[in-house]
Amino acid sequence: MAILDVRNLSVDYLTDDGTALCAVEEVSFRLEEGRSLGIVGESGCGKTTVMMALLRLLPEEGRIVNGQVIFGGRDLLHCSEAEMRKIRWCEISMVFQGAMNALNPVRTVESQIVESLRLHITQDIRVARERTGELLELVGIPAQRGRQYPHQFSGGMRQRAVIAMALACAPSILIADEPTTALDVMIQAQILELLERLQAELALSLIMVTHDLGMVAETCDDVLVMYGGMVAEYANSDAIFNDPQHPYTQRLMEAFPDVEEPGSTLASIPGNPPRLDELPPGCRFEPRCECQWREAFCAQKMPPLVELEPDHCVACHWASRIG
Amino acid sequence: MENQPILQVHDLHKYFPISRGVWGTLACQPRRWVRAVDGVSFTVQRGEILALVGESGSGKTTVGMNVLGLQRPTRGHILFGGYDVTEWAQGHGPSLETGGGDPSTGSGLCLAALSRRRRVMLLRERAQMIFQDPYESLNPRQIVFDVVAEPMEIHRLTHSREEKRERVRAALETCGLAPADHFWGRFPAGLSGGQRQRVVIAGALVLEPELLVADEPVSMLDVSIRAEILNLLHVLRRERGITILYTTHDLATAGFFTDRMAVMYLGRIVELGPTAEVLKEPRHPYTRALISVIPVPNPRRRRKRMILQGEIPDAIDVPPGCRFHPRCPDAVPECRETDPQLRAIAGSHEVACILA
Numbered sequence: 001m002a003i004l005d006v007r008n009l010s011v012d013y014l015t016d017d018g019t020a021l022c023a024v025e026e027v028s029f030r031l032e033e034g035r036s037l038g039i040v041g042e043s044g045c046g047k048t049t050v051m052m053a054l055l056r057l058l059p060e061e062g063r064i065v066n067g068q069v070i071f072g073g074r075d076l077l078h079c080s081e082a083e084m085r086k087i088r089w090c091e092i093s094m095v096f097q098g099a100m101n102a103l104n105p106v107r108t109v110e111s112q113i114v115e116s117l118r119l120h121i122t123q124d125i126r127v128a129r130e131r132t133g134e135l136l137e138l139v140g141i142p143a144q145r146g147r148q149y150p151h152q153f154s155g156g157m158r159q160r161a162v163i164a165m166a167l168a169c170a171p172s173i174l175i176a177d178e179p180t181t182a183l184d185v186m187i188q189a190q191i192l193e194l195l196e197r198l199q200a201e202l203a204l205s206l207i208m209v210t211h212d213l214g215m216v217a218e219t220c221d222d223v224l225v226m227y228g229g230m231v232a233e234y235a236n237s238d239a240i241f242n243d244p245q246h247p248y249t250q251r252l253m254e255a256f257p258d259v260e261e262p263g264s265t266l267a268s269i270p271g272n273p274p275r276l277d278e279l280p281p282g283c284r285f286e287p288r289c290e291c292q293w294r295e296a297f298c299a300q301k302m303p304p305l306v307e308l309e310p311d312h313c314v315a316c317h318w319a320s321r322i323g
Numbered sequence: 324m325e326n327q328p329i330l331q332v333h334d335l336h337k338y339f340p341i342s343r344g345v346w347g348t349l350a351c352q353p354r355r356w357v358r359a360v361d362g363v364s365f366t367v368q369r370g371e372i373l374a375l376v377g378e379s380g381s382g383k384t385t386v387g388m389n390v391l392g393l394q395r396p397t398r399g400h401i402l403f404g405g406y407d408v409t410e411w412a413q414g415h416g417p418s419l420e421t422g423g424g425d426p427s428t429g430s431g432l433c434l435a436a437l438s439r440r441r442r443v444m445l446l447r448e449r450a451q452m453i454f455q456d457p458y459e460s461l462n463p464r465q466i467v468f469d470v471v472a473e474p475m476e477i478h479r480l481t482h483s484r485e486e487k488r489e490r491v492r493a494a495l496e497t498c499g500l501a502p503a504d505h506f507w508g509r510f511p512a513g514l515s516g517g518q519r520q521r522v523v524i525a526g527a528l529v530l531e532p533e534l535l536v537a538d539e540p541v542s543m544l545d546v547s548i549r550a551e552i553l554n555l556l557h558v559l560r561r562e563r564g565i566t567i568l569y570t571t572h573d574l575a576t577a578g579f580f581t582d583r584m585a586v587m588y589l590g591r592i593v594e595l596g597p598t599a600e601v602l603k604e605p606r607h608p609y610t611r612a613l614i615s616v617i618p619v620p621n622p623r624r625r626r627k628r629m630i631l632q633g634e635i636p637d638a639i640d641v642p643p644g645c646r647f648h649p650r651c652p653d654a655v656p657e658c659r660e661t662d663p664q665l666r667a668i669a670g671s672h673e674v675a676c677i678l679a
Contacts (some may be wrong), residue, residue: 002570025643042545042546042547042548043545082651154634155379158539172389182379182542182543184379184572184573185574185613185617186612186613186634187378187572187634188616188618189616189628193628193630201372205559211546211547212546212618213546213620214575214604214617214619214620215618217618217619217625218619218622219617237622238622238623241620241621241623242621251547252546253620255549256546257550257575257576257578257579258575258620259575259578259602260615260619260624266550266553266554266580267550268547268548268550268554270551271518272515308625
């Protein structure tokens with residue numbers, strides 16, 4: 001059963017002179033209960049914007065122009081702000097990108113978690129402290145270290161503390177935005193292991209936003225590949241990694257170093273993701289696409305998202321024609 | 324001169340003092356040290372790419388800093404092209420010829436006659452650094468042209484404006500920012516992450532150095548751009564014979580383009596050997612653990628991860644015996660007492676572990 005169903009979500013950003021730039025267009029995905037979904041793409045392809053939109057945390061210039069976000073039988077896009085406040089953190093919580101560096105340096109880690117607990121769950125400071133200790137132990141930090149300040153924590157421990165904070169109200173969905181960027185490989189592995197364990201223990205559904213394919217392959221059941229604000233490919237991770245259909249997915253795969261095949265060449269994807277004010281009229285990936293089947297047609301008409309096989313959707317003219 | 328290694332590091336130590344505070348000083352508490360680098364030796368041949376791999380706190384960046392003379396080693400020697408540059412950075416250079424090098428450079432200068440400042444400048448001309456974060460290492464108020472031209476001005480290498488323009492152009496275009504005119508008037512804010520890192524590399528290349536110390540040059544970049552930058556470094560080595568010391572925590576990128584690999588743990592090299600061999604047959608338990616946690620981009624090949632708990636202990640209270648034994652899955656009682664030294668086990672593959 002889908003716990004979260006996002007349908008045709010589109011987001012615009014308004015510029016100073018009033019033009020609307022399309023940051024996310026017609027993005028749909030479903031998060032099944034207890035499963036994990038990876039959202040992959042380069043910087044600037046709209047991954048974080050989608051997450052912010054579904055939590056209704058977009059900055060002022062951002063506008064949701066279309067779509068539905070169905071959670072627990074309600075459309076989050078039509079909830080009042082008061083209802084959203086209850087849903088955020090308590091039902092759906094998020095570990096923001098770089099959150100570990102956003103801890104308040106002059107307050108102890110414990111007091112920062114206690115604060116969020118008192119806002120949402122309990123007024124009783126003793127109960128909140130006790131729960132904080134439990135949360136820290138849950139993510140593998142000895143409870144008494146909660147009395148230390150963030151600078152006394154290493155990067156990996158700060159990230160654990162932020163995850164503990166996100167779990168404070170026992171949410172059913174956890175969104176982790178680049179949870180391991182800027183951490184060492186061993187610490188990355190520890191955090192991944194922690195997320196996997198939490199997912200199993202707490203029956204969490206997990207959305208992982210990242211540009212790191214390796215992480216997705218290790219932890220996620222389903223993968224949504226985004227490019228230029230649109231869905232390029234959406235399938236379970238076995239299909240994405242072993243039978244990628246979209247040229248962008250294929251190129252991303254080639255750019256990822258595989259330690260089991262050292263010395264193999266590493267392909268890069270020349271060029272940059274499209275800028276929002278210069279979106280190509282046809283397929284968003286066409287200017288960078290080196291697929292041998294690319295035609296003039298690709299630059300003119302936007303490819304629809306087609307379901308090639310059950311649960312394997314691709315937005316590419318060529319892939320859908322032969323598929 | 325040709326067959327001489329470009330860089331020889333002998334028994335390098337770098338300790339940083341810990342502040343004792345006023346009371347500590349008055350009470351004459353013993354001074355304590357962070358042993359960031361604690362006895363590292365390696366050589367790099369001309370045109371070779373050596374990876375220094377390790378987690379944060381392993382001392383790999385400190386090694387790079389010492390090689391460039393940005394820090395003074397506490398003990399040990401660094402020979403660059405045969406010259407002992409340790410003494411240069413320390414400001415008293417009586418033992419210039421300890422490395423047995425020719426006391427003159429290619430340009431016929433007699434080094435002994437030069438001031439310390441001038442000698443450090445000579446080193447910097449030949450060894451340059453690429454920093455980790457191109458979002459922070461570029462001055463946001465400086466246009467690309469000035470970023471790349473500044474090193475030449477500092478080293479007074481250009482005599483005419485024309486020459487300067489041409490050299491900046493060449494450096495930018497080598498780094499894939501072509502046509503250069505299109506980029507050099509821009510501020511860093513107008514460039515993507517990959518382009519910024521190319522500017523940083525161009526700024527290092529414009530002096531035509533022989534050695535590049537690349538400190539995690541791709542860790543802040545997207546995966547799709549990483550390949551571009553690594554390919555660029557690879558091309559620089561192939562076409563210009565530039566030697567590269569590549570420090571990283573990511574064994575996967577290191578495996579892709581380096582010749583040899585030195586794995587560091589807590590200020591020491593624990594394994595050193597040809598990259599392919601180290602990755603295929605890691606002998607040190609730490610290397611094995613590091614390799615096992617590299618994500619494999621295929622869910623069908625998910626492996627058993629050998630996750631080491633905790634983090635590198637701080638380098639103040641270094642564990643006795645083997646430094647790795649408290650976290651080592653294979654440790655035996657003897658590991659607590661014996662401090663293993665690097666020893667060759669097969670050809671040029673060296674390991675510091677009593678069990679290997």
